[in-house]
Amino acid sequence: MSFSLLWQERDDAWRMYRIVSFDHHPLRAAPLPATARNVPAAVLRRYAGHYRSPESGAIEVTLAGTQLMLRSGGLEILLVAIGAATFSAGGRGLDFEFVMENGKAARLRVIGHGATVTVAERQDQGASPIAGQEQVCGLVRRDLHKARRE
Numbered sequence: 246m247s248f249s250l251l252w253q254e255r256d257d258a259w260r261m262y263r264i265v266s267f268d269h270h271p272l273r274a275a276p277l278p279a280t281a282r283n284v285p286a287a288v289l290r291r292y293a294g295h296y297r298s299p300e301s302g303a304i305e306v307t308l309a310g311t312q313l314m315l316r317s318g319g320l321e322i323l324l325v326a327i328g329a330a331t332f333s334a335g336g337r338g339l340d341f342e343f344v345m346e347n348g349k350a351a352r353l354r355v356i357g358h359g360a361t362v363t364v365a366e367r368q369d370q371g372a373s374p375i376a377g378q379e380q381v382c383g384l385v386r387r388d389l390h391k392a393r394r395e
Contacts, residue, residue, distance in 0.1 A: 260300070261362065284326040289313055292330075292343045296353045296365035304353060304365050315341065 252259050289308050296304040304317045306324075313324040313332060322339075324332035330343045344352040344364075353365040 261357070282326045282328065283311070284329060286311065288329065291345075291348070292350045292353075294350065295368040297368050298353075298355070298363040298365035300363040301355070301365065306353070 252261060254260075286308070289312075292313060293306050293308050296306065298304065301317050304315065307314045307316070309323060312326070315322045315324055315334075322334045322337075324341060325335050327333045327340070330345065332341045332343075334340070338358050339362075340356040342354040342356060343350040344354060349367075351367050353367070355362045355365065
């Protein structure tokens with residue numbers, strides 16, 4: 246796979262800011278981790294919604310049968326529960342932890358190889374899926390326009 250990483254220095258630390266892939270292929274299904282857990286659908290529904298982070302932009306989490314599906318830009322990942330509020334990207338080195346406040350998911354913490362990569366804030370729960378797709382398209386257009394200027 247061909248890709249480039251863009252790093253940015255923030256708060257006296259270097260953080261991965263963007264990954265640009267030049268060789269797009271669908272993600273292969275990875276085997277479920279040995280620690281996979283069953284989480285009740287009622288709990289999963291609390292996590293479904295729209296999130297936004299400064300680094301990743303719009304993130305949509307939906308219920309897909311008995312699992313959660315995460316979409317961000319062109320990325321689509323079926324999440325595997327490894328705890329009641331923690332999910333894995335199926336062996337890809339990414340974990341996702343939902344941070345609860347007052348019984349609702351308020352934030353989504355993205356963890357890469359054990360370190361927090363970004364924290365996405367929960368957006369208005371009344372947002373429609375179409376509005377979320379329009380936001381993602383707008384972010385992609387903005388990023389492409391910005392890249393052309395640089």
